[in-house]
Amino acid sequence: MKRFHLAAVAAVVVLLLPLLPVPDFWITQLNYIGLFSLVVLGLVLLTGVGGLTSFGQAAFAGVGAYATGYLSVVMGLSPWLGLVAGVAVTGVLALLIGMLTLRMSGHYLPLATICWCLALYYLIGNLDALGKYDGLLGLPAVQLGDFSFQSERRIYWLIWIAALLAALGVTRLLDSRPGRIMRALNTHRGGGATMPEAMGASTFRYKLTMFVIAALLASVSGWLYAHMQRSVNPSPFGIKFGIEYLFMAVIGGIATVGGAFTGAALVKLAEDQLKVWLPMVFGGSGNYEIIVFGIALVLVLRFAPDGLWPLVSRWLPGRPVKPVDEDAPKLSARSHPPRGAPLLEVRKIRKAFGGLTAVNDISFTIRAGDIVGLIGPNGAGKSTTFNLISGVLPLTSGEVELLGQRVDGRASRDIARAGLSRTFQHVKLVPDMTVLENVAVGTYLRTKTGTLRAMLGLNGAEEAQARAEALRQLRRIGLENQAHELAGNLALGPQRLVEIARALASDPSLLLLDEPAAGLRHQEKEALAEVLRQLKAEGLSLLLVEHDMDFVMKLTDRIVVMEFGRWLMEGTPAEVQASPAVRAAYLGADDLPDERRATPKPAGLPLGDGPTYSSDEGRV
Numbered sequence: 001m002k003r004f005h006l007a008a009v010a011a012v013v014v015l016l017l018p019l020l021p022v023p024d025f026w027i028t029q030l031n032y033i034g035l036f037s038l039v040v041l042g043l044v045l046l047t048g049v050g051g052l053t054s055f056g057q058a059a060f061a062g063v064g065a066y067a068t069g070y071l072s073v074v075m076g077l078s079p080w081l082g083l084v085a086g087v088a089v090t091g092v093l094a095l096l097i098g099m100l101t102l103r104m105s106g107h108y109l110p111l112a113t114i115c116w117c118l119a120l121y122y123l124i125g126n127l128d129a130l131g132k133y134d135g136l137l138g139l140p141a142v143q144l145g146d147f148s149f150q151s152e153r154r155i156y157w158l159i160w161i162a163a164l165l166a167a168l169g170v171t172r173l174l175d176s177r178p179g180r181i182m183r184a185l186n187t188h189r190g191g192g193a194t195m196p197e198a199m200g201a202s203t204f205r206y207k208l209t210m211f212v213i214a215a216l217l218a219s220v221s222g223w224l225y226a227h228m229q230r231s232v233n234p235s236p237f238g239i240k241f242g243i244e245y246l247f248m249a250v251i252g253g254i255a256t257v258g259g260a261f262t263g264a265a266l267v268k269l270a271e272d273q274l275k276v277w278l279p280m281v282f283g284g285s286g287n288y289e290i291i292v293f294g295i296a297l298v299l300v301l302r303f304a305p306d307g308l309w310p311l312v313s314r315w316l317p318g319r320p321v322k323p324v325d326e327d328a329p330k331l332s333a334r335s336h337p338p339r340g341a342p343l344l345e346v347r348k349i350r351k352a353f354g355g356l357t358a359v360n361d362i363s364f365t366i367r368a369g370d371i372v373g374l375i376g377p378n379g380a381g382k383s384t385t386f387n388l389i390s391g392v393l394p395l396t397s398g399e400v401e402l403l404g405q406r407v408d409g410r411a412s413r414d415i416a417r418a419g420l421s422r423t424f425q426h427v428k429l430v431p432d433m434t435v436l437e438n439v440a441v442g443t444y445l446r447t448k449t450g451t452l453r454a455m456l457g458l459n460g461a462e463e464a465q466a467r468a469e470a471l472r473q474l475r476r477i478g479l480e481n482q483a484h485e486l487a488g489n490l491a492l493g494p495q496r497l498v499e500i501a502r503a504l505a506s507d508p509s510l511l512l513l514d515e516p517a518a519g520l521r522h523q524e525k526e527a528l529a530e531v532l533r534q535l536k537a538e539g540l541s542l543l544l545v546e547h548d549m550d551f552v553m554k555l556t557d558r559i560v561v562m563e564f565g566r567w568l569m570e571g572t573p574a575e576v577q578a579s580p581a582v583r584a585a586y587l588g589a590d591d592l593p594d595e596r597r598a599t600p601k602p603a604g605l606p607l608g609d610g611p612t613y614s615s616d617e618g619r620v
């Protein structure tokens with residue numbers, strides 16, 4: 001049986017349970033598990049996938065519960081209106097809190113989530129209108145026509161339909177255009193904003209989207225909880241539950257949909273048992289289960305950092321490889337400038353880091369169809385120049401024009417939109433995505449699917465186009481046979497090629513390659529050189545920062561040489577090779593300008609007497 005079929009059967013069984021002679025106790029347990037799973041699914045997206053830790057989800061559940069409590073008890077309105085109001089208030093609140101806190105980095109974000117969870121808890125507990133710490137009693141049952149969800153056995157259906165739909169939505173989302181960007185963001189898994197931004201995505205918008213989705217799922221859980229209990233009070237929405245939700249996510253498997261259900265079930269069932277057993281062992285009536293959970297958390301993080309779900313899913317049928325529909329219509333392509341037309345104009349760009357001028361009034365031009373190399377000894381300012389052109393670093397002064405548009409001062413995603421794509425010196429692939437999915441990230445700017453569309457599964461046609469384009473680019477670089485491998489399983493050489501395919505998938509007019517040959521073995525370099533030669537033959541324009549001289553000399557039409565942040569010379573490979581100034585730069589001239597004394601002496605590549613350059617890294 002395929003995994004999808006198994007999930008469908010499991011869903012049907014879950015929905016049939018209330019009709020079977022299942023004891024009430026278990027129906028209640030399952031209700032709680034469903035309610036918790038909804039919140040934890042949000043955490044899977046926010047924390048597991050996006051890397052944004054939140055201790056505050058319980059507060060959003062509280063907003064959902066109190067919105068419906070107030071409207072139905074105090075104002076006598078329908079619970080359905082309570083749901084709409086709860087979702088609306090939570091959405092606005094999450095947007096505001098997200099805009100204020102999501103720009104925080106490191107530990108500040110989790111701390112901020114603790115703060116607003118506490119703040120909301122005390123606010124709810126102190127408002128007269130919400131019954132202070134006693135809460136609100138006598139919520140009505142949810143009605144659908146004549147059918148009343150008044151018993152636990154009935155509201156079970158609402159809870160589990162919501163949980164299963166949320167699971168389906170999150171699963172679909174993770175496998176889509178927005179989901180690929182979200183999966184690339186997690187700094188704890190080696191991701192971050194730089195690559196998705198370079199592919200054209202506004203990463204802040206995606207962080208905010210994940211934050212709002214997680215908050216809405218918690219809010220719906222709160223609404224269901226309120227109408228299951230038929231009362232609300234602040235205690236289930238405090239920081240203790242906020243921590244417990246995160247705990248469930250970690251125990252289950254923080255980045256997986258299955259993990260959300262596993263974690264919620266394990267923690268709920270274990271908690272009930274521990275509450276009975278531990279007081280018998282230790283006497284008294286302390287919250288001993290918290291201690292056991294603390295120990296369990298440490299053990300899980302130590303021995304199963306991906307949670308317990310992977311242990312379960314090992315016994316399930318594997319995910320089938322999704323075939324690529326090669327007949328899907330091609331994605332729209334941009335019109336490229338004719339060969340020889342000005343493509344990139346770099347005029348007197350400068351970058352100062354404090355007192356150090358890393359790039360000092362560098363100018364050069366790239367014309368369509370050119371392959372230009374940017375070389376210079378270590379610390380010459382090549383990478384900084386590269387980052388200035390691609391918008392990763394802001395310029396101190398100077399201008400950059402791409403296809404007639406000024407792009408200096410613009411964000412890297414806008415520069416990507418203008419027609420520039422790049423690879424990274426330190427490869428930035430998402431290791432737990434397949435090679436094909438990684439390349440599909442490059443189609444971001446050529447596709448449109450938004451989050452809601454993806455969650456509703458309405459992106460099939462465009463997704464097929466993106467995947468077909470990704471396969472086409474993989475074929476272009478000779479890696480189509482590895483399309484369905486996980487990118488993390490590839491060696492460095494093929495990984496660099498996958499980065500090139502990803503950049504090509506955006507249909508750029510100019511491709512920037514940052515040290516593409518660094519760390520590659522001889523054969524891998526040869527394969528790379530072959531790919532670049534082929535791209536050159538196809539008329540692609542390239543700017544190449546590279547240390548390996550043989551590599552640069554054989555591939556480029558022109559070379560810009562930098563030394564100590566300054567422009568040293570520009571010319572054909574032969575001219576550069578013949579230049580005494582370049583030779584002196586690489587051998588390490590003694591006449592260091594004073595302002596550069598702080599930088600390491602260039603440990604450049606030694607130049608031989610003859611016309612060829614050698615390098616420690618091997619030759620092409």
Ligand SMILES: Nc1ncnc2c1ncn2[C@@H]1O[C@H](COP(=O)(O)OP(=O)(O)OP(=O)(O)O)[C@@H](O)[C@H]1O
Nearest residue numbers: 353356358376377378379380381382383384385599
């Ligand atoms: N963020 C930064 N803050 C301060 N100084 C920096 C920063 N980035 C680079 N530099 C300095 O600027 C100079 C140029 O660095 P850059 O990395 O651009 O040189 P490079 O030619 O690419 O060197 P390499 O070949 O070693 O990669 C170096 O002296 C470096 O120490």
